[in-house]
Amino acid sequence: MTVLVFLDPQFPAGRLADATVPQLSVLDQGVTRGDGIFESALYKGAVVRKLEAHLARLAVSADTCDLTLPETAAWRAAIATAVSAYDAAAPSEEAVVKLVATRGAEGAQAGTCWVTVSPGPALGRAQREAGLSVLLLDRGYDSAVAERAPWLLMGAKTLSYAVNMAALRHAHANGADDVIFISSDDIVLEGPTSTVLLAIREGETKRLLTPTLETGILPGTTQGAIFAAAKAAGWELGYGPLAPIDLMDADSVWLVSSIRLLAPINSIDGTPIARDPELHAELTAMVDAIA
């Protein structure tokens, strides 16, 4: 069951709509051109987690794509309306709050913006425990592309996710669960829908590493929250460039994202890698505490 609320100037609290019937024009550039942006946030325990980080990243995506968004207050109001309707209709332990903003129909004055709330996927929750097998797949771009070619929209979370979805299908067809993209110059980038995290123990020191944003990856809101919590807990933090060998040599590697949260990686390209249960438990506790 999905609750749908459109942002609409005539409805300050958002306009509730029936998600089971068509609500979008086939002429909307969100569908004809994948021309729009989105965010997915976890709704759990009556809280939309990391809402500020999601709204901030939505604004950055909009800026990168030359999209004009409604005021943040309009998003907050629509989200409040949506989760309240969701709780009234079909509460679940975990739900996905999705924010979408498209460029609207060709020639339209304004884009189309909406919020949906849907039950959280069971598969993602299972993978937090069981862990993942991943393939390393070439993303085609070199790690310096973002700086020289802003029209490639690197770092913006656009609706044009066909390649991300194709990479996941490729992994599934080859018996793997997920993907880590590698640049054409062999630098670790990100998952199709996640950020890469790795941990290294050096004596008493625990180090947490993630690829540098200079590679053009999406800034992970969950990675950001975990880094803040790990720093407070005395971990050392580091930012790539990371090579595939760094993944193989780490004490633990995870894919992190807002809905699936912290999913440990069991194998890369069929080769088992280390998992450190203690580090996993410690980071999982940090993730569970994210507000």
Next chain:
Amino acid sequence: MTVLVFLDPQFPAGRLADATVPQLSVLDQGVTRGDGIFESALYKGAVVRKLEAHLARLAVSADTCDLTLPETAAWRAAIATAVSAYDAAAPSEEAVVKLVATRGAEGAQAGTCWVTVSPGPALGRAQREAGLSVLLLDRGYDSAVAERAPWLLMGAKTLSYAVNMAALRHAHANGADDVIFISSDDIVLEGPTSTVLLAIREGETKRLLTPTLETGILPGTTQGAIFAAAKAAGWELGYGPLAPIDLMDADSVWLVSSIRLLAPINSIDGTPIARDPELHAELTAMVDAIA
């Protein structure tokens, strides 16, 4: 005025729908993931031009994206219904027939497929005469990427066009009309919505060149039709790799596409390039004769 017809097993001739009201689910992966494919064909003089080539390329795109399409007969029937309704309602000299197929809603058994017919854009027609100023923009990919990374969907015409649209906006913001993408290894690729063609005179010989498909570009249906006509007219044909210098040194360069047809390029990155009016007239006549 846009006519909309859905492919629908319950309506063998297609299901006419009102394009001025919402007809698509916000949960359709066509919009949430840009996960779908499309074709744009020119409707002129009661003929959908190059229909076979468009249907063939749609099938290739579907195959690349692991999408299952309705039978070709269903597309033909829906297109016939759509153009007939368009002619009855608001005939125009040129119209755009767009075919779209998405993956449907998450977990859906079948995708969502439709045909629209809309008036042809006046700007495109104007550019056939006035010509274009273009910028060369880095596409980020090297020219060998298609072969080694099929998950990048190179050569498929997907709905994930956000980068193509961003490149066009970048050109417009910099006073140019259009873009030619260049690979990271400096090979000429394609326009965001067009194929590159160049002509060279060598004495009595006329040569027509286009980038090789091995670079991962979309196979141009208009380029294909022009090449067939040019060959019949005694031109020599050639396929790249082409370098930017080849564009600067040519006797004429065009962007070709199904709707705008043959648009001559006047300048590249602000530098005027040669235009050969005789070659342009000859190729324009070939384009006008495409059925």
